Amino acid sequence: MKNFKLALLPFVLFSTSAFATTEVMTYKSPYCGCCTEWVEHMEDNGFNVKIEDHENMNPIKQKLGVEPRLASCHTAVIDGYVFEGHIPASDIKNFLAEPRDFKGLAVPGMPIGSPGMEYGDQKDKYQVVAFKENGKLALFNTHN
Structure with a gap:
């Protein structure tokens, strides 16, 4: 039984450390508090977040x-x-767990109740959409 436990140990250490080193490069306005709260949400969920502040986000998005x-x-x-x-960290983890033919995920706008946009008990229903290079969208998840 002792050998069985030792055989599992490297796998557990590898899978945990591999996720913990996932680096997130975040571009945001230096004046946006909800962006900072989303960064904290990501860090609380095991991501290593780096931040680059920009006065004008439009060129980055383009x-x-x-x-x-x-x-x-x-x-x-x-x-x-x-x-x-x-986007909730759980959706990002699920997206990254399976390679996909998408460019990424988006939560358009700033829905109340999404990570970083918490406001008391208020929660908007919102969707996380996957998007492709060609502009096609697919529903990834819905949050109530």
Whole structure:
């Protein structure tokens, strides 16, 4: 039985440390409090977040292929995928767990109750959409 436990140990350490080193490059306005709260949400969920503040986010969004209909206040990049807005860390983890033919995920706008946009007991129903380079969208998840 002792050998069995030792055989599992490297796998557990590898899988835990591999996720803990997932780096998130986040582009945001220096004046946006909800972006800072989303960063904290991501860090609380095991992501290593780096921040780059920009006065004008439009050039960043254009460079990364975020269409205006998908826009929110901050944009993040993980392993080449683009994540726009207040996406729950659990959705990002699920997305990254399976390679997909999508450019990334987005939560358009700033829905109340999404990570970083908490406001008491209020919660808007909102959708997380997956988007492709060609502009096609697919529903990824719905939150109530």
